[in-house]
Amino acid sequence: MLSVDFEKYERLLKAVASMSRLYSDSSSPYLNSRFVEKLFVYTSTAKDFSRRDMSFDAQTELGAGVGVKTFVANSFRTTKTEKVAEFTADATRGEFKGLPNDELAYKVATFRNARVSSDARIYEIDMEKSFYHCLVRAADGCLIHEEPYSLIDVDNLKLESRLDAPGNPKFSDGINNYTFSLSKNTLFKTFDLQRYQNSKVIEVTLIDDIFERLLHGAFGLADFVSPTNFNEPEDAASAAVLPHVILPLYSTRTKQVAARSGINQWNAEGREREFGEAYIPHPKEVRRRYPNFFPPKDETFTLRLPDGSQMSAKVCQQDGKAIMSNPNSLLCDWLFRMIDDSPAVSKARMATGRAYTMEDLLRVGRDSVKISLVDEAKRIYELEPMPTGSFDTFLSSTALPDDESD
Template structure:
């Protein structure tokens, strides 16, 4: 397991120093005597300092990746206890499935499977074989850094600990012999108990009472006196893996992901395409090359697919051979066998329902999965921009 505090110290990566600087700005957000670190700031600084791939945008089980190691990043307050229950998964989109479980034992196993399948999915998509958490605990004048395991839940050893509260607010506590978990019904959220070791690496946390002066001093430095590397803002679109019929998400049985099941001629089990909705085509008319013009499409593991847009009005994203897209999307992501229909239930269980396509440069794109509801949020923003 990598100790990132010691790695930072050994290789002068400035990670701890940058976290301390962020802590100095705590008064911008909080009046607490404990430092405030926005979790996105921690993610971005971690990835910047350790040259990690930032996975937070895809909203999968891991926040970052270094080589074949998946990293979960967490920061939380820990003033008076040597442990904290922290959120590790949200199952809002699975709430209907959860409500169907009337037996607590069945529910516990279902929750464990949901959690484990999402970990396995992220491992498969990003080529991760090992995993760990990196955690910063915030206390008055102090930052604690430590690592702990990122294990799947041991389903063979599940035991219910206790159940309390009324039906609308109750929580279910269970253990797998390694960790204690708490599921909150009202928020459909799974928590894990994180024990804070006594031998943590520590760093001083100083909070500026007037951080505005520090911000003004940054402006007074002048851009001509510091080197600023502007990060290129990459254009992207989010494409749904479903359609909507009577206000219900469905996966068409004879087109798109199930194009291989279309009637007529004999079909190959790997025939598939991703639909490009009219809303996306309207707002991003020049995002993709012209119809049937080949371009590179890279998967999260760096596999190179030869892609193109096709069909009338450029409404389909395909690869050549078609098997390349089905191999990644149907086999690796959705874990479907040949001639097995893709379904909305399967995607709901995995917590995904769309993909993001990013334009890295001319004629070169990347593709990744997106969490359930991502296209809806994307479409809402596009529609709002028209108002």
């Protein structure tokens, strides 16, 4: 059984695909990937995650994570290799440098699993139910292909050949086939259209004279553009961007995770500590640029998590250098769940004194968080994890106040 209302999906798809000549001369329908993501969300009543920088594009009402893809194939009885992950930041750090293909494949698979698992924990996604929703386009028609979205079984990883060019391993885990391209820093997965679940073929008629049809009133365009009915829309893209800051989970001075403060405050010396004591650093660079983004120090606000739950939080410590929740453990549970594979792994850190390190953040591909202002009057903010390097990018895109810049 497909995950969407197929009748509604088919009608909308046909209407939009019929206008492909606006963009392409190909015999295959042209459909923008963002449209396919929106179409899936609309016809499945799923949550839209496609604008979040994470492993899934949507989440169904039953908790399944969904990877939405669209691609062209020569036929509906073939295989197609498509991008499923990118590792540019890791490659830039030299994580893959000089590795033989078997070690390279294993490391890429391990990184991929860590990031997918982290996102699944953060957004409470059920990996057992997760799947890829693929809209496959071929000559004059489309087909929905759905198959499981699973972690890579690293214990059964095997190279397809020892003769592959260095940096370009093709490998399998016994269930799926993958290719990694070091030159593109990209992991590709092979989708087999003869396995799992397919819809019937959706036949699409491309309108050859689409420009003329539109000018003469097709789809009600003539009425829409008449001076009496036309209201210039708001810039939807800019309206959708909430005021926000990005905060690092590491020290901006050392570029490392502080061993006894920040997310490792539970590891601090002095008084007896409890596991769960931690805070998100609120560095001076952000405080100077956005002095009024948060309420004043020690005044509470609501912080909403990606799963919809919320907590009371505040700016605290000397000079307002920390964001903490009340109770402190709520925020920490979320942070530690993002990094560690299980609560048991997190709690074992206290017993062994094994503090979080930059390597832990790099493994899951998250080294910062984004806090957005949702409702200023009610003091509601929203928290989400951000990919490695996001804080530096954010900082470089913002200017110091006039009296502090050179």
